[in-house]
Every structure is written in structure tokens, then in C-alpha cells.
Amino acid sequence: MKSETKQLLRGTEAIGESAVRAGCQCYFGYPITPQNELTEYMARRMLEENRVFLQSESELAAINMVLGASATGKRVMTSSSSPGISLKQEGISFIAAMELPSVIVNVMRGGPGLGNIAPSQSDYYQATRGGGHGDYRTLVYAPASVQELADLTYEAFDKADAYRIPVMILADGMMGQMMEPVTFKTKPKDPKKLPSKKWALGGSKGRSSRFIRSLILNPDLEEEHNWRLYRKHQRIEEREVRFEEYNMTGANIAVVAYGTAARIAKAAVKRCVDKNMHVGLIRPITLWPFPMKHIYEAAGTVKHFLTFEMSAGQMIDDVKLAVEGRAGVSLYGRPGRVVPTPAELSRVITRTYNKIMKDYE
Amino acid sequence: MKSETKQLLRGTEAIGESAVRAGCQCYFGYPITPQNELTEYMARRMLEENRVFLQSESELAAINMVLGASATGKRVMTSSSSPGISLKQEGISFIAAMELPSVIVNVMRGGPGLGNIAPSQSDYYQATRGGGHGDYRTLVYAPASVQELADLTYEAFDKADAYRIPVMILADGMMGQMMEPVTFKTKPKDPKKLPSKKWALGGSKGRSSRFIRSLILNPDLEEEHNWRLYRKHQRIEEREVRFEEYNMTGANIAVVAYGTAARIAKAAVKRCVDKNMHVGLIRPITLWPFPMKHIYEAAGTVKHFLTFEMSAGQMIDDVKLAVEGRAGVSLYGRPGRVVPTPAELSRVITRTYNKIMKDYE
Amino acid sequence: MSKVMKKRKPARPSTMKDAVTHYCPGCGHSVIHRLVAEVIEELGIQDKTIGVPPAGCAVLAYNYFDVDMVEAPHGRGAAVCTGIKRGNPELVVFSYQGDGDLAAIGTAEVIHAANRGENITIIFVNNAVYGMTGGQMAPTTLLGMKTTTSPIGREAHREGNPVNVCELLAVLGGSAYLERTAVNSVKGTIRTKKAIRKAFRTQLEGRGFSLVEILSPCPTNWKMSPQKSWEWIDEVMMKQFPLGVIKDTGKGEA
Amino acid sequence: MSKVMKKRKPARPSTMKDAVTHYCPGCGHSVIHRLVAEVIEELGIQDKTIGVPPAGCAVLAYNYFDVDMVEAPHGRGAAVCTGIKRGNPELVVFSYQGDGDLAAIGTAEVIHAANRGENITIIFVNNAVYGMTGGQMAPTTLLGMKTTTSPIGREAHREGNPVNVCELLAVLGGSAYLERTAVNSVKGTIRTKKAIRKAFRTQLEGRGFSLVEILSPCPTNWKMSPQKSWEWIDEVMMKQFPLGVIKDTGKGEA
Amino acid sequence: MAKTAAKKKKKQHKIVIDRELCKGCYLCIYVCPNDNITISKKLNAKGYHPAEFGKAPKCTGCAACMLVCPDLAIEVYDEE
Amino acid sequence: MAKTAAKKKKKQHKIVIDRELCKGCYLCIYVCPNDNITISKKLNAKGYHPAEFGKAPKCTGCAACMLVCPDLAIEVYDEE
Amino acid sequence: MSAKTIFAGFGGQGVLMMGYCLATAGMSQDKHVTYLPAYGAEVRGGTCNCTICVSTDEIASPIASQPEVLVAMNEPSLVKFQNVIKSGGVCISNATLISKKIPRNDVTEYRVPAGSIAEKIGSARSANMVILGALAAATDIVPLSVLQDTVASVTAKKNKAFAVLNEKAIKAGYKFVMDEKKKAAAKKKKKKKTSRKAAEKSAKKKNVKKK
Amino acid sequence: MSAKTIFAGFGGQGVLMMGYCLATAGMSQDKHVTYLPAYGAEVRGGTCNCTICVSTDEIASPIASQPEVLVAMNEPSLVKFQNVIKSGGVCISNATLISKKIPRNDVTEYRVPAGSIAEKIGSARSANMVILGALAAATDIVPLSVLQDTVASVTAKKNKAFAVLNEKAIKAGYKFVMDEKKKAAAKKKKKKKTSRKAAEKSAKKKNVKKK
Numbered sequence A, B: 001m002k003s004e005t006k007q008l009l010r011g012t013e014a015i016g017e018s019a020v021r022a023g024c025q026c027y028f029g030y031p032i033t034p035q036n037e038l039t040e041y042m043a044r045r046m047l048e049e050n051r052v053f054l055q056s057e058s059e060l061a062a063i064n065m066v067l068g069a070s071a072t073g074k075r076v077m078t079s080s081s082s083p084g085i086s087l088k089q090e091g092i093s094f095i096a097a098m099e100l101p102s103v104i105v106n107v108m109r110g111g112p113g114l115g116n117i118a119p120s121q122s123d124y125y126q127a128t129r130g131g132g133h134g135d136y137r138t139l140v141y142a143p144a145s146v147q148e149l150a151d152l153t154y155e156a157f158d159k160a161d162a163y164r165i166p167v168m169i170l171a172d173g174m175m176g177q178m179m180e181p182v183t184f185k186t187k188p189k190d191p192k193k194l195p196s197k198k199w200a201l202g203g204s205k206g207r208s209s210r211f212i213r214s215l216i217l218n219p220d221l222e223e224e225h226n227w228r229l230y231r232k233h234q235r236i237e238e239r240e241v242r243f244e245e246y247n248m249t250g251a252n253i254a255v256v257a258y259g260t261a262a263r264i265a266k267a268a269v270k271r272c273v274d275k276n277m278h279v280g281l282i283r284p285i286t287l288w289p290f291p292m293k294h295i296y297e298a299a300g301t302v303k304h305f306l307t308f309e310m311s312a313g314q315m316i317d318d319v320k321l322a323v324e325g326r327a328g329v330s331l332y333g334r335p336g337r338v339v340p341t342p343a344e345l346s347r348v349i350t351r352t353y354n355k356i357m358k359d360y361e
Numbered sequence C, D: 001m002s003k004v005m006k007k008r009k010p011a012r013p014s015t016m017k018d019a020v021t022h023y024c025p026g027c028g029h030s031v032i033h034r035l036v037a038e039v040i041e042e043l044g045i046q047d048k049t050i051g052v053p054p055a056g057c058a059v060l061a062y063n064y065f066d067v068d069m070v071e072a073p074h075g076r077g078a079a080v081c082t083g084i085k086r087g088n089p090e091l092v093v094f095s096y097q098g099d100g101d102l103a104a105i106g107t108a109e110v111i112h113a114a115n116r117g118e119n120i121t122i123i124f125v126n127n128a129v130y131g132m133t134g135g136q137m138a139p140t141t142l143l144g145m146k147t148t149t150s151p152i153g154r155e156a157h158r159e160g161n162p163v164n165v166c167e168l169l170a171v172l173g174g175s176a177y178l179e180r181t182a183v184n185s186v187k188g189t190i191r192t193k194k195a196i197r198k199a200f201r202t203q204l205e206g207r208g209f210s211l212v213e214i215l216s217p218c219p220t221n222w223k224m225s226p227q228k229s230w231e232w233i234d235e236v237m238m239k240q241f242p243l244g245v246i247k248d249t250g251k252g253e254a
Numbered sequence E, F: 001m002a003k004t005a006a007k008k009k010k011k012q013h014k015i016v017i018d019r020e021l022c023k024g025c026y027l028c029i030y031v032c033p034n035d036n037i038t039i040s041k042k043l044n045a046k047g048y049h050p051a052e053f054g055k056a057p058k059c060t061g062c063a064a065c066m067l068v069c070p071d072l073a074i075e076v077y078d079e080e
Numbered sequence G, H: 001m002s003a004k005t006i007f008a009g010f011g012g013q014g015v016l017m018m019g020y021c022l023a024t025a026g027m028s029q030d031k032h033v034t035y036l037p038a039y040g041a042e043v044r045g046g047t048c049n050c051t052i053c054v055s056t057d058e059i060a061s062p063i064a065s066q067p068e069v070l071v072a073m074n075e076p077s078l079v080k081f082q083n084v085i086k087s088g089g090v091c092i093s094n095a096t097l098i099s100k101k102i103p104r105n106d107v108t109e110y111r112v113p114a115g116s117i118a119e120k121i122g123s124a125r126s127a128n129m130v131i132l133g134a135l136a137a138a139t140d141i142v143p144l145s146v147l148q149d150t151v152a153s154v155t156a157k158k159n160k161a162f163a164v165l166n167e168k169a170i171k172a173g174y175k176f177v178m179d180e181k182k183k184a185a186a187k188k189k190k191k192k193k194t195s196r197k198a199a200e201k202s203a204k205k206k207n208v209k210k211k
């Protein structure tokens, strides 16, 4: 898996291999479908690389092992799927509060409850609003191909370190299980040569001791801490927004979709374009920070935004927040983990298109 | 505590006593400040009433005990505070998916992480968007006085049963610790005389066996299930919205605040009114469903909405979603658990007011 | 040969639904299901029993058992049972859990249910592996055993030691009846049924927490034929997990 | 009397910060802090030690210990230590946990850390009660003992039995050194320090999981004078929690 | 078992295997003391070669096969 | 202990209690074999009546008080 | 009318009981009341306090950033809160334990030797009731009689003898402050007469200080 | 060009390996490819399948609701997927295990006795490779040579002898279908000649059925 040539990789493997290449030093995880292959991949690869792999007794343990390893400055990752990510919420809140860099992969399954394991996007709220308690955010990447899974996982480690924040890779069962050609574009990093972290713990040799904690009993200091986090979040909102556009010039209707849904959406939009409709696609690559400004600006000319989500409608909140009433916003949701075909979706787009354009005549 | 006369009660005690009066049959909980007094109150009272109190080994265990007892049709409650509620997210997602009625009290503390225990409102997202995985909602009450804590807790049990949904009481440390006069207006319910639940488990005597589960492997059925939940949510959105208004007729600026923040806001608004400003207050009592329609309509005349939250800004999303760009929306957030005084807040309102009115001149 | 032949008591107890299980050929779950169902039938408690299936290969147990059932999140069977039983002491409550479910993620819940002496019964299926998720290491995976997450074989210093659940629970004050059996022989199957009956009786007598740990083949993830799996239980598993009654606070007969 | 007097080795070890603790008068935590700090000082490991304080009365331990520390969420000390130690085998890692923290919410984490033989040390302060949250029942609360959540006294059938943590962990393959001591006498304090030293040594020798369970007074929540608390440990607590080395897989001297 | 069988010598026994329920684990074959069970050459609908009651059975009705059959595929019949 | 003290008979010992560090738990009083420690009548800033080294001490320097003092309030001094 | 009172002292001084009695007394007069303990078991030691608001109107915040009244049962509490008392407010301190005076001129201070008064009556533990009586005299939040009834009914459940003691203690505290008031009034008169000029001077500095 | 193929059968029939080889072959030709296994370890038993898409354009969905090609290795798989094949598509079935024909006229069906062919060659386990060869003949997704190279490099890691077997198997499968095609073409010609009318009639019913 070390060559820089194109290879056919499963989504979960691409994540794993990229993590190894990014210098991930510790992986802690607990099995859950549909991401078992990632845990299994790490079991093999980390052993090969003489790094740390540990199957924890639970997701709770895993996220707290992440907390511990990260506090010592290690690059560290964990992965799970929806119910397991729910169990990690307390830990994630702590990690965010303590500003510990970490990479968390959620290969979503259908919820709520045990749900099922077909592709789903119903953890959007949890990922973007912080399912845990308190004012915090995690940087959320939503890749739409195995190549992008690989690329964004690699970057996630750098962003986590740069902002001292948990970064989430949000994929679904299809992204995780699917194989596609992948090329690793950069050289693997040697964990021993990563820049050192000034804040990290490692024994107080040659300096005074320090501690990392989230308990701040003094309300004034706690408020200060929270505003500090807030300002960091604002910096991230300014700098880290990513999205992809397709055919947006002159579009009357913009479809907004991410991940697997965006792939379907792109094909559906193409079909519509072939039929001379002015339809475009906005694909947020970061879900938080969400491309607010961009969609706001697009709302100056776009008449309607159709969000397509494999959920009962979660991202639509962010689209509406971005649009600020300057254009219509509607939802095509498929919360049952039945991935629609491009043909189906293109019919939905067409219907919406005709209706909107009629209103405008 | 059984008399119907006015008595001085702590918020946590009012919740506990109301639960007992609502016929709560089982309480499962784990200590955490600032709601220990509720757990302790239940320890005493449930024993007196010969009902079930159990201090569980953890919040995880507690929420799953709730799941079990609720599946047999019992009226059941659990309570915790922010980190403990985070730990319960997986269970809440299951309970929502399985449509099991239950009452969950969150006496919020300041987060993220261990944070502190001063009054805070930073679990708004978690409560209203479902911090757990999947498409689900919980009905969320945000009382602003000890009397209201008592009243809404009592009702929460009925609503939970009526909609087969988890209902959350969202309070903060101040609401939980504070004592105020309380009158219990209705007679205590005898748990033995509660209407029976047709769907509940209890052994298959005289009928065929049944089961309750959230695993729905067939994607079509899972989608159907999710849409069914969605329609239920819509019904709740139509019927269960509650809010209070103060001085909204002719208001140029509306302050939006809930819970403790709303008390401060009301006093601050009064001060402004005394100074002849046209300022009103909207206090959502249900956070989900949020008074969307009402605020939308208000936005026809109100020029600006100032949300005041003891967080870095969470409810503001819902206010913006309601306003749809028809008026300005801004935030006065205090995420440090420093409760501002009415005087402070009235200065903020005044500043905003002057600026907005100038813009309109 | 042409004599009139009469069907003996049918293989399928009345407490099982008429469904084909999804289990792999030779899987121990199938047999254990039947044994539990037979005991429920024989004790005449079908209409007052509530079962709690796990997340694990037995996740669909409610499709097979003809009793009221409610699903538990992964590992929380003991807590769900506690909720049911505390609220309804008159019901018979059991959970059915795998070794990942009970001995990994559900450790705290089972220990505290046992410690409190919750009057419930747990059917604990130890197949030394996470079956449902595809053969990862379980707390009960044996030293040296290769799984998808212990690719070069489990070693104590790296992956830790196998957990002996019965011995662990025996330390706790509230555990009343703990036995380990195996379904890898005719005898073992008969013994297992006896143990299950004893466990339910323990509950019916109100004596507290009962658990039967059953060594059970998972031919699929062990990558063995069913027959070889049976032998492996004898030859390897039983060394780590000796059979027998680990604890019994009562005198009652089996 | 007017002779020249010289201060003996000062009471405050160099491994403690110059801070006044927030603990109540007579609280065992204060003493145990000092003992741990002294051992760290004596072993010369101050600059390679990482401590993990709990949620519990000792939540602010990082204000007192002069070593690197990182806070764990309630109950997760063992998991946090595992993360640190696996990533940094050269460091000395300990967590400091109360009985609610370790024996209730943190049960699974401590059991599995012990079972894996994580090479870490746990200082386990058993004061039979949730101190920080105001005196609720802990897993180690004694039968008959009244707490705010066992208002008529703990009874086994309702609130369950006290949990003997050392005895439970002793069953597990990876636990190397387990001892129970008490800080309710001069002798007990000396013995406790020895046990703590032995536990850290166990880690330094790479022998695996070590834990010292320390019976510790909580005069506030026991509603007793400090002196009465000491006596109560002798007269009541030690009956349920006998002192001594529960497990030691090595031969090394104390 | 052997004794009982001897006593009831005259009574005949047989088993019936539901070939569609059978998943071909062959544990029945493994336990049958009299080698009464064999493997069918034909696949069933699930794709397994089901077990078959042999041609020249010496069935004692011991029910061992039934007891271990994970898939409730075996029923034992006794002479009236 | 007693023996050692006897041998070193001529050396004197004393303790110094920091009255502001003391929280008044009186465990030092409880353990001192020679009843050297008493309770101050005056409160300290924290509101406790601190322990005080007695007027006629027979201090053997055994350090029992120092060892059990939870609040590091006691230092032992030995004659040079 | 709306008045916020902070009661502060060591744990064990009956600080929360004082607050509870005042709030209950207010409630019995159909006033709006809130009682807010400084919760925070998460930190042990230090002072303990509670804030009571009694008002004829709805109460916004049960927190007092500027209380009208401070009751300080020990010195650290006095130090902690002395600067937040509203200008023109009242400070009642337990002079048995507190030697300091409040370093402000815009606050009326009553230094009540509650400990010694209580001891004289029969039990040092009634010091808090002495202070409650003092409060009734020093402010108009609730009348003495209402306070007495409240304390009687609140403590009725406990011990009869104790109830008698409490009543005595309240009265004693009340009397002490009334006497002080009289003295102060007398002094003031005297002062007025003797040195009008000096008074004017000091008024600028000491402002509202009436004692 | 864009073609989706579903491979389906029992576990153990090498279904996933077939899919992997096809996808790899497509990739080696710089096409866009996706490989999607029907994951779902959460349910045991039943059939196992995977979907491969090979395309000159970006691939939207790796799921095939209407695959161009179905490879059915056992009867349940044929039954499960026979109705979703795109009209005009291809169905390759393992005739050794499947006696049924596909009940559609708008699909070209190749009934390849892969099991027996493979057995003749030397190992029944190569049945999947026979089918792969058949696929190369029946469709133009990837050329035979590319498929052969791919299989060689994929299986190279394993066993040399096995590689030789595989090559033979692929060729045999290829040949089988090519022969069938020839036969069909011949038949068609004949049919055309002999009964134009009948053909026209049946064309309405059988439509695109070319065999």
C-alpha cells in the first residue's frame, strides 16, 4: 500500500492508509459495522509500522484513550459509526474543551437507534452542532469519493494540530465499503519528525509542570475560555470553508448535497443540464464550517435551493441560515437509507424547476 | 409535600414532587451537580410511595433502565446534567427510535467538558437537534420559574405518553437550586389508575407476543419508519408549541430568551419600556417545537430580534430560521455562566435599539 | 418398516416462532435459542417472560422467540433487564448476550446488575469472537488466537488476557447462580439446558442474579467446520474456561 | 530549650505545589496526596510522570501535584492512562480515582485496563461515599449505611452489595499488584506509602497493572469527627474491606 | 441409552430431515452413533447439501441428532 | 520508637504548627503519644480553631503528628 | 418593594436556615420570593452563602450583584461581600467573630455580638436567630411578628425547647438593633447640636453613614 | 461507455473476487471504476453480491438499480436480480447450479456450465474465473487480454499453479460464450430464412431476445 501509483481501495482502507501516511501514532477503536474494515486495517498496519493499535473495550474507552494520547502530543485517531459516535459525545466535548487535536471518523449508519447499515446522512446535526454538551465545534469533512476520503483524512491530522480541535470525517456506509482508484499524492510522514507540540504533556523535564483540564470553576474564566474557543471557531469559519461547485453560472436552481448524495446529485444535475435546464450544484466539503457566505451570495441570483440529503432534513437548516430568505429552500430527503438514482433525483429537480420557473414567469 | 398550598421549594424538589404526582413509577439516575438534590429527593419520596428508585452505576445504565421500564409501559424518569446527558445520547436515540415515552431532566452546567456548575444554556443544540445519531427529536420544555418547573414536569409525563416520545426538561443550575413558592394545582395521580398502554410489553398473556426494536434492516421499511417519526414530529410542531409574550404589541425590537435568561430579559425589557422604548419579549417555553410561525409573523413588524442566551449562540439559529431574513437578528451571549443583571442587559438592548432605530430613520 | 410411526414431541418448542434463523450452519446460537425456548415452555412462563436480545449475531432473536422482547443497545442488556424487572417484579426477565456485548462494552452493566443481585437471568454466549461484526477479537478470545483485530494472534502483553466472566461475577455479593457449560456435544447440550432451567428457577425463587455462560461454536469466524469447532471447544476453549457450577447460593435441585 | 533546632525534611515534598488544598478538615485525600507525592519524589520520577485526576473531590489534584496532569472525564481514568501509556511507554502514568469514579461509572475501564495488564498505577481512594457530589451512595457504601440516596440505610436486596474492588481485579490475568490499606492511623499511613511505592515500582519494572485501594475518611459526608472517622474505618469498613496484599505477581521488595 | 434401546428392541424409530431447513452443518452425522445420516448430493434452495436419513438405518431413536441440530430440521418418529 | 528516644535522650525536639494551614481536624492531637498538642482558643482566618504545640511539651520527635496531618501544617524540628 | 439579602458565613453557622426563614416569611406575606444557595459542592471548604430576594413584583434574577442587605457571620464573608452592598444598604455582622468594621460610609452597619447574646440566652447555636431578629429591626423586609411565626413553624418539627430558645434569640437580636438605632439617633442629635460644621465636613466623606 | 455489473452467489463461490478483478481491470485501462460489496455482516446467511461499475465518465452512484449485466452464480441470486437487469442487458448464469432460465426476452442470456468446465480443467474452485472469461466474451466492458493480465497480477501473490489454472479457466469461459454466440448467429440466420412470419410474431413477445 505504499506505492504512489493508483490502486483500488475500499473507503475504509483509504482512510486507514492515509492516517498511517499522515503519521498517526495511535489508533483506538471498537468494532461496528459499516466501518469494521477500518479498525481491522489499522490492526494490521499499525502493527507493521510498530505504532499503537488498541481495540478498546468500548467506544467510551476509545475516545478517552484518544484524549490521553492526544494530551501527550501524539497524532491519534478513532473511528466508529453512529451509535458508537453517540457514546463518544461526552469525550468529544471534553477533547474540544481541552483543545486536544484528534481525528474522529464516523461512517454513519441509519438511525435513530440500531437502525440499519445502509448509507445514511442522519448524523449531520450531531456532527456540526456538537452532539455533546456545551459550546464547541468540530471541523467536519464530508468526502464524496474514496480519493477524497484519502486526501481529507491526511489533511485532517494537520488541521487538528493547527487548530487544536477534533476533526471529524463524516462518511456513510457506501463511502466506507466502496472501492475506487486512489493515488496517494504525498510522501508518508515519519511520526518521529512531526513538529513538536509546545503545549503537550510528557513529563516536566526541564520546565515546570503543566496540566490540561476543562474544569474552570471561576465563571469569568470559563466565559473567557468559551469566547476564546469561539474566536478560534470564527477563524476556522473564515479560513477552512471548502466546497465544490458545478454548473453554477446562471443557475436558476442550485442543488445542495454532500457526500454520497452529492455524487447522485451531480449526475442528476447533468441530466437536467442536458435538457437545457439552468441547474447547478453546490457540494459542501466542510459541513462545519459551512459555506455560508458563498451560498448567501449565490442566493442573489439563484432562485431556489434544493437540498438533497439522505436524512429527514438536517443540512437544510444551514442552507436556510445561509440563504436568509433571499431565495426559496426546499428538501428532498431520503431518511430510509434508500439511495435514490440520478434519474429519480433528476425528476425531483425537474419538478421543482418547472414549478419555480412558472412562479417566476 | 402533599398539600395543595403554597410552599417554598427548590427547583429540583419541585421537579421530583411533580413527577411523583404525575404517577412516575420508576426513577433511575446517577448523581451529578447541580441536580443531586433531585436524585436525593427521589430516593426518599419513591421509597415512601413504594415505587422504584435506583441509583444506577452510571448514566448509561440509567438511560437503559429507563428504556427497559418504559417498554413495559411504566412512567419513568431520569435526570442528569450536561456531561451525563451526553453519555445518554445513544440511549435517547434508541428510546426515540423505539417510541418509548420517558422524561429526561437536564439541569445544565457550563460546558464543554467538565466546565463548571454555574447556570448555563449551552446544551440547546444537543436538546433540540438530538445529540444522538439519526433523525429524531425530543420535546423540550424550558421552564423559567420553579412553579413552571413543577407544572411542565407534570405535563411532560402526559405528553411523553401521548406522543410516545422522550420529553426533556431543560433547566440550568440556578433553576435547579433556587427556591420559590410553588402550588401544586392538580391531584396526584395514582400510578395504578393510569390508562393502560396498548403497545407495551408485559408478557404475552391472552395475546400473541410482541417486540419493540429499532433495528430495521430493510431500507424501505426503515425509510417508512423514519417518515412516520417525521410526521409525528410535524404533529407535535403543529400542536405543542408554547411561548410567552411580553409587551410585543408595537415592539420594534423583540428580545428572545428562555429559562433563566428570560427572567433577566423580562426585567431588562421592563426597564427599557419604562424609558419609552418599544421593546418586547418572546419567551419560548418549548424549545422544540420552537415558535417558528409566531416569530415569523412577528418579523412582519418587529425590526430586530435580539436573542439573549447563556451560551455562545445556539438558539439564535432557530430565531434566524424563523425570521427568514425578514428582520435583523443578533446575539447577546454569555457563555461563561456569568448571569448578567437586568441592568446590564437593558444597556445592551438600549444600544441595539438606538442603532436599529437610527438605521430606520 | 411400514409400521405406524408417530412424531415425538416436535423439535420446535411452542415458545419459538415458525421462522428460519439467519445463523450460519452449525452456529451455537441456534441450539441455545431452542434450549432457552424449551425451558420457558417447560416452566410454563411464556406469557410472563420478557426477553432482551443484544446487538450481536442474536440481534434478531425477537424473530425467533415467541415471548415479548425489547431490544437493548449493544452491551446494555443487564441494565434494560434491571429496568424491566424493577418495574415489574412479577415478570420473568432474561437477556441474551454475546461475549463482546456482555464482557466488553457491557462490563459495567453486568457487574453491577450481578452485584445488586438483580433477580434476572442472563444467557451469555461465549464464542470467543465478535460474530456479527465479522470476527474481531473479543474479551474472551484465547491467547494465540488470530482474529481480524489480533492478526498475529492475541498476546497478553498487547491485547490483554481472556476474561473469565463467571469467575469475575462470582466475587460479587449479589450473584446467586453461575454456571459454565458448552454446546459442543450431546451431553453438553443436555447439561446446558439443565443450567438454563436452574438459572430461570433461581429467578423464579427470587434468589437473585443468575447467568449461564455457554461456550458456543462460531464456525464462520473461527474458519472451521462445525465439527472442528466442536473439537476446538473441547481441546482449547475449555482449558481457559473450565465447565461447571461456579457459584450457587441455593440448594435447590436442577 | 533554647538550643539550635533544625527543621527536619519539610512536610511538603518537592513534588507538591505550594497550595492549600480545598479538602475538608481530616479528609484522607490530603494525606494520600502527600504520600503519592513523596513516593514520586523518592523514586526520582517527577519529570517523567503524568497524573490523571478524576471527577470527584480530587478533581483539582492538578493544583496540588507538581507533575504533568491531564483531567479525565468521570470514571475514565484508566482509559486515559491507557492512551497515555500506550503512546509513551517511557512515561510513568498514574490515575487517582474515587470509589464512585472507579467502581461505579468507571467499572468497565478499570477492569479492562487491569485485564490487559496496562502498565499503569491507580491510586484508588475508597471513602465509601460520593464525596464531591454530597454524600450519595457509592458502590463501596457499607450495608446499613445511610447516605443521601440510601436514606434508610443500604440494603443488599435494594441497593446491592458493597463492591470489593481489589478482590474483583485479582481475578483478571493482567493485574500484577493489588493492595488494600487505610490511612486511619500512623501505621496505616506508613503502610499506605509503602504500598504506593510498591505499585509505582511494579510499573517501573514493567510488570503490569498496579492498584492501591486506600480506605480513607470522609468526615463531612460520614457526618463524623475526623477522629471518629478513623475509628469507624477500623470498626466497620475493615470488616468489609480487609487490608493486605490481595495480589502480587512479583517477588520484588516493598 | 444402549440398555433402553435393547429393551425396546422391537420398537422401530426413524428420523425425518427437512431438507430445506437443513443448513448442512453435519453435526447430526457427527453425533449419530449408528451412522444413519449421510449427505445429499443435491443442493437445497439455500445452496446447501442437506443431510439425509440413510438407506439402511439402524436408528435407535436416541434423538442425539435432533438435540444437536441447530436448525430444527430433524424430527424423530417412534413406532406406535 | 521509645527506645530510640531513650537513647537520644539528650536531643530535644519540637514541632511548629502553621496556624493558618491548620484546618482543625485534631488528628495530630489524637496521635501524639505525649499529648503535646492542644486546641487554640482563637480562630484562624479560615474559621478554625487551629492546633497548637503545648506549653510543656515532651516531644520525642516521633513525627506521628506530621505524618497524619492532612494539611502539611506541622514541621518537626530536631536539636542540631 | 424589592430587597435582596445575602447571608454568608461558615458552614454550620445556620446561614442557610436564616435565608430559608426569611424567604418563608416573605412567602407567608404573599410576596414574591426567591432563595438561592451558593451551590457548588464541587468545591469544598470556604464560605457558604445564600441570597434571598423578597419583592412585591416578579423577581427577575435570584442573584444579587448588589444586595440591599448583607448578613456576614464571619470575617471572610464580610471581606468577600462588603464591596457589593448597594449604596445605602445595610450590613449586619456577627461581632462575636468579626472585629473588622466595614470600610464604607454609604452603608448602615450593625455589629451584633450574636454569639455572646445567644450564649447568654442558653445556646451559642442560636446566634443565627439573634441575627434574624436584628435583621427584622434593621430592615423592613418582614415584620418581627411574621418572622417569629415563621421560625416557630419551621423549627416546630424539631425540638420544643429549641423553639423557645429561638424565640428568645430573635427578640434579643431585635432589641439589640433597636437599642443601637436609638443610640445612633441620640448621637446624631447630639452631634448635630455640638458640631454642625464638622458634621457637614464628614457628610461629604462619610455620606450616608448614619450610625 | 458505462456499465454496471452485479455479481451474485453464495459466499465461497468467489463472487467478490470476480468483482474485484473486473474493477481492477477497468482501472488498469484508466477508466472510472467503483466496486461496491453488499455489506451487511449484520445479517448472516443468504446470498452475497457486489456491484462493479466501469465507465469512461465520473460515476455517480456505485449502486446499480438497473445493472447492464448480471452474473448469477446460484439460483437464489438469479431469482433475486433477474428483474432488475436493464432491458437489452446481459445475464450470465452458472448453469452447473442453476437449471432455471431467465423469464425475460429483453435480455441476452448465457447459461455457462462453469462448475463442470472448471472441474474439467482441474479445479471446481475456478468456476468464477470461467464466468469472468464468459463476461469478457459476452460484453465489451474489458478486453479478454486485460482481464487475463489483471487476474494474473491479482492472484500472483497466491499460488503459481493456481494462476495457470485461472488462465485456462478464463479462456475456457471466453471460448464457451464465443461458441454460443456463433451458434446463435447461425440459428438466427436459419430462423430468419425458414420462418420470417413466426419470427415477426415472436419478436413482439420476445422483443430483444437475441439467442
Ligand SMILES: Cc1ncc(C[n+]2csc(CCOP(=O)(O)OP(=O)(O)O)c2C)c(N)n1
Pocket: A030, A031, A032, A033, A059, A083, A084, A087, C054, C055, C056, C057, C058, C073, C074, C097, C098, C099, C100, C101, C102, C125, C127, C129, C130, C131, C132, C133, C138
Ligand atoms: C454502540 C455499539 N457499538 C458497536 C456495535 C457493533 N456491534 C454489533 S454486535 C457487536 C459485537 C458482537 O459480538 P458478540 O457480542 O460476541 O456477539 P456474537 O455476534 O459473537 O454472538 C458489535 C461490536 C453496536 N451495534 N453498537
Ligand SMILES: Cc1ncc(C[n+]2csc(CCOP(=O)(O)OP(=O)(O)O)c2C)c(N)n1
Pocket: B030, B031, B032, B033, B059, B083, B084, B087, D054, D055, D056, D057, D058, D073, D074, D097, D098, D099, D100, D101, D102, D125, D127, D129, D130, D131, D132, D133, D138
Ligand atoms: C459523567 C459524569 N457523571 C457524574 C458526574 C458528577 N460527579 C462528579 S464526582 C462524582 C462522584 C465522586 O465520588 P468518588 O468518585 O467516590 O470521589 P470522592 O469525591 O468521594 O473522592 C460524581 C458522581 C460527573 N462529573 N460526570
Ligand code: SF4
Pocket: C022, C023, C024, C025, C026, C027, C028, C029, C057, C127, C131, C132, C217, C218, C219, C220, C221, H044
Ligand atoms: S458469525 Fe458465528 S456466531 Fe454469528 S451466526 Fe455465524 S457462526 Fe453464529
Ligand code: SF4
Pocket: D022, D023, D024, D025, D026, D027, D028, D029, D057, D127, D131, D132, D217, D218, D219, D220, D221, G044
Ligand atoms: S467531602 Fe469527604 S472526601 Fe470530599 S473533601 Fe470533604 S472529607 Fe474529603
Ligand code: SF4
Pocket: C026, E017, E021, E022, E023, E024, E025, E026, E027, E028, E029, E050, E051, E065, E068, E069, E070, E071, E072, E073, E074
Ligand atoms: S444437524 Fe441439522 S442442519 Fe446440521 S446437517 Fe444435520 S439436519 Fe442439517
Ligand code: SF4
Pocket: E013, E014, E015, E031, E032, E033, E034, E035, E036, E037, E058, E059, E060, E061, E062, E063, E064, E065, E066, E076
Ligand atoms: S435418533 Fe439417534 S440413532 Fe437415530 S438418526 Fe438420530 S442420532 Fe442416529
Ligand code: SF4
Pocket: D026, F017, F021, F022, F023, F024, F025, F026, F027, F028, F029, F050, F051, F065, F068, F069, F070, F071, F072, F073, F074
Ligand atoms: S493534624 Fe494538622 S490540620 Fe489537623 S489539627 Fe493538627 S495541625 Fe491542624
Ligand code: SF4
Pocket: F013, F014, F015, F031, F032, F033, F034, F035, F036, F037, F058, F059, F060, F061, F062, F063, F064, F065, F066, F076
Ligand atoms: S513529633 Fe511526636 S511527640 Fe512530638 S508532637 Fe508530634 S506526635 Fe507528639
Ligand SMILES: [Mg+2]
Pocket: C098, C099, C100, C125, C126, C127, C128, C129, C130, C131, C138
Ligand atoms: Mg461473540
Ligand SMILES: [Mg+2]
Pocket: D098, D099, D100, D125, D126, D127, D128, D129, D130, D131, D138
Ligand atoms: Mg468516594
